[in-house]
Amino acid sequence: MGTLRYDTSLPPIELPDRVLQHLHIVVARKLREQQRVAVSIISEKTGPIQVWLDARIPIVITYATGVATAVNQKWLAELEASFSNAVLMLTPETTA
Numbered sequence: 001m002g003t004l005r006y007d008t009s010l011p012p013i014e015l016p017d018r019v020l021q022h023l024h025i026v027v028a029r030k031l032r033e034q035q036r037v038a039v040s041i042i043s044e045k046t047g048p049i050q051v052w053l054d055a056r057i058p059i060v061i062t063y064a065t066g067v068a069t070a071v072n073q074k075w076l077a078e079l080e081a082s083f084s085n086a087v088l089m090l091t092p093e094t095t096a
Contacts, residue, residue, distance in 0.1 A: 005060040006051055013041060013049060017063045022072065023090060024061050026079045030088070031055040038087045050087075 002020045003012035015023070023039065030037045030053075037053045053059060075093045082089040 002061065002063040002065075004051070005062070006053060006057065012060075012062075013051070015041070017065050018069055018093070019090070020061055020063060021069065022075055022079060022093070025071065025076060026083075026088060027053055027059070029080075030083065037083070039090060040087060041090045 001014045002017045003014055004020060004023070005012040027037055027039065032055075034055060036055075039051050039053060041049045041051065072093060072095075074095070078091060078094060079088065082091060
């Protein structure tokens with residue numbers, strides 16, 4: 001399990017490395033375009049979480065394995081498509 005840390009006063013959000021990898025790609029694209037992003041996450045430990053991300057505030061993603069796996073382009077497209085009204089729904093991975 002890797003972590004997503006956005007606000008240092010809050011505990012990091014733990015997610016599987018594969019999920020973090022895909023979330024990282026999609027969020028980086030949105031922030032590069034200067035878009036603010038709300039990410040809705042269902043965490044097994046904490047339940048539903050919504051994190052508002054902005055390019056002006058540092059985001060730290062730490063991978064437990066340190067090695068990225070092959071990217072699922074279909075899932076990336078679905079995550080991008082889920083982005084509406086500045087909210088990105090973190091949906092389960094679909095098969096490629």
